[in-house]
Amino acid sequence: MSESLDSLARRVAERLLARGEKVAVAETSAGGLVNHALTDIAGSSKWYAGGAVPYTTVAKAALCGLDPEAVAAEGSVSAYTAREMARGIRGRLGAGWGIAETGIAGPQAGRRSPKPAGVTYLAVAGEVTGRAVEREREIATGASDRLANKEAFAAALLGLLLETIEAAG
Amino acid sequence: MSESLDSLARRVAERLLARGEKVAVAETSAGGLVNHALTDIAGSSKWYAGGAVPYTTVAKAALCGLDPEAVAAEGSVSAYTAREMARGIRGRLGAGWGIAETGIAGPQAGRRSPKPAGVTYLAVAGEVTGRAVEREREIATGASDRLANKEAFAAALLGLLLETIEAAG
DSSP: OOHHHHHHHHHHHHHHHHHTOOEEEEESTTTTHHHHHHHTSTTGGGTEEEEEEOOSHHHHHHHHOOOHHHHHHHOSSSHHHHHHHHHHHHHHHTOSEEEEEEEOOSSSOOSSSSOOTTEEEEEEEEEETTEEEEEEEEEEOOOOOHHHHHHHHHHHHHHHHHHHHHHHO | OOHHHHHHHHHHHHHHHHHTOOEEEEESTTTTHHHHHHHTSTTGGGTEEEEEEOOSHHHHHHHHOOOHHHHHHHOSSSHHHHHHHHHHHHHHHTOSEEEEEEEOOSSSOOSSSSOOTTEEEEEEEEEETTEEEEEEEEEEOOOOOHHHHHHHHHHHHHHHHHHHHHHHO
16 A cells, blocks of 8 residues: 555544544445555544445445436436435445545546546535535546556545545634 | 455456356455455456445444344354345345455454454355355454454455355356
């Protein structure tokens, strides 16, 4: 695991522990790496609620509660799907924060969409003092290296969570 | 990632591709590493259906359909829970094979059970020509190194799947 992903995971752990909150993770093209990075930290059960890797539309419906018809209409790699995955995994696991990623790790481009490898959509869903706090981001690494993209997507998602917590106060 | 885990994942990919089957994964103390190892392989969507990391009892119920009262009675780290996770993730994702792991990566022993770090329960659930094929195993690494245990648990689960497929014919 890259040093930066490990250090981002440690910062997430510190922030969530200090706030007494947990995070739940739904990731597709990062493929389990976000969950893996978070659970590498001893004591993760204090601030990590669990996660899902809903690779297919069936899995997005079964694990995160997405509407398969809406996913088909919006695209499985889309801001809509990332947002609904974040909201869905948060609600299902009863966590303070839900974070989600859906993209194309490569090396091939998406089969059912014109999107190239290296593109992903990220979303964070949470609540601070009764107010919904959500943030989204699209990134494009420009790379088709599968492992490098998985690392970049995972790091970007943890970075977006940290930013969102920081901004929410 | 260790070479052995990577090479086990490649053998799983080859076997499933040849059989035209997919696998779904539920893991707790391996923490996402099994999903991550499988999705490191390009083209994994052809034989990998997705997975879950149901860290809490709430997550085991929400993502794999387990009965929280039964989990409490049998223990979250038990053969029962591993078996139900394998059956549950297989059914929810509509995959040919479901594989599951629930254990204690460490470095601390389980808080709510007398089990030491390094213990895990593994389960495989599938069907071959209309006949249920299931296999279970308990392992104890004797180690309290969290990262080494995650790797050992992940490798043992992929090994158990390969053995089960081999024996089922």
